[in-house]
Amino acid sequence: MSYFIITGIVILLLVYMLFETILIKKNYINFSKSSKGLKIAHLSDLHVNHIHISNKRIVNALKEINPDVVLISGDYIETENDIPKALDLIKAIADIFPVYLTLGNHDHKAHLNKKDGVQGFIVQLEETGALVLNNSSTSILKNNTTYNIVGIDDLKRGKPDLAKAFANIDSSTHNRINIVFSHNPDTVLTLSKDQADYFLCGHFHGGQIWMPFHLEFKILRKEQLCRMGYRRGLHKINGIVVYINRGLGNVLIPLRFFSVPEIAVIQLP
Numbered sequence: 001m002s003y004f005i006i007t008g009i010v011i012l013l014l015v016y017m018l019f020e021t022i023l024i025k026k027n028y029i030n031f032s033k034s035s036k037g038l039k040i041a042h043l044s045d046l047h048v049n050h051i052h053i054s055n056k057r058i059v060n061a062l063k064e065i066n067p068d069v070v071l072i073s074g075d076y077i078e079t080e081n082d083i084p085k086a087l088d089l090i091k092a093i094a095d096i097f098p099v100y101l102t103l104g105n106h107d108h109k110a111h112l113n114k115k116d117g118v119q120g121f122i123v124q125l126e127e128t129g130a131l132v133l134n135n136s137s138t139s140i141l142k143n144n145t146t147y148n149i150v151g152i153d154d155l156k157r158g159k160p161d162l163a164k165a166f167a168n169i170d171s172s173t174h175n176r177i178n179i180v181f182s183h184n185p186d187t188v189l190t191l192s193k194d195q196a197d198y199f200l201c202g203h204f205h206g207g208q209i210w211m212p213f214h215l216e217f218k219i220l221r222k223e224q225l226c227r228m229g230y231r232r233g234l235h236k237i238n239g240i241v242v243y244i245n246r247g248l249g250n251v252l253i254p255l256r257f258f259s260v261p262e263i264a265v266i267q268l269p
Contacts, residue, residue, distance in 0.1 A: 074104025
């Protein structure tokens with residue numbers, strides 16, 4: 001009898017873990033009571049080969065949010081075969097909203113031995129109408145505030161270049177807010193509070209599959225932040241407001257446990 005009970009529990013657990021992958025949680029983080037400032041929808045870790053959320057549901061969720069911009073902080077693909085699916089999703093979003101992208105470790109890994117390398121992938125991404133901020137920036141003026149959006153290449157497999165990323169930022173501008181986004185959370189440890197007011201990232205998947213004593217991080221992750229206790233959600237690190245997104249897709253196996261896929265909705269002053 002105990003064998004059947006244990007088998008039943010395992011089956012129910014696996015069914016729930018599969019079910020959790022189809023959910024979308026919209027997490028609202030308000031830094032202002034007013035809606036006059038920039039509203040950002042932050043996505044990460046699409047991993048289109050292991051995503052169980054349709055393009056239509058993602059786009060509809062974004063329509064409900066109605067952000068000024070959508071930032072996606074990397075890990076779209078794991079192999080070149082995933083590119084068409086990734087481009088379809090990004091184009092579906094970019095047809096409606098301004099979309100800014102940066103690259104993740106898996107995006108780089110997928111192009112490690114390819115002739116055009118990651119640059120060819122960047123061209124394809126920008127053909128969707130999105131803008132890849134790979135060690136570069138853009139500025140948006142809203143309600144007399146300049147919002148500088150700075151994208152930094154992946155810390156683990158890319159070539160992050162802070163000097164290049166911030167080259168076009170005018171530090172003398174009054175009423176400016178710098179929003180930096182990159183894939184790997186440890187990137188924030190390379191930044192000063194003068195460079196970044198807000199830092200958005202992903203990579204950790206919120207743990208993806210919860211285990212006691214944070215074993216999912218201790219076994220699978222070597223980054224400094226997760227070992228310091230910064231693993232998901234909102235934090236303040238070295239004077240910089242940091243949000244670590246749980247992502248929408250899944251890595252290794254298409255299951256989640258106590259780490260619901262999310263879109264972070266960030267209302268800035």
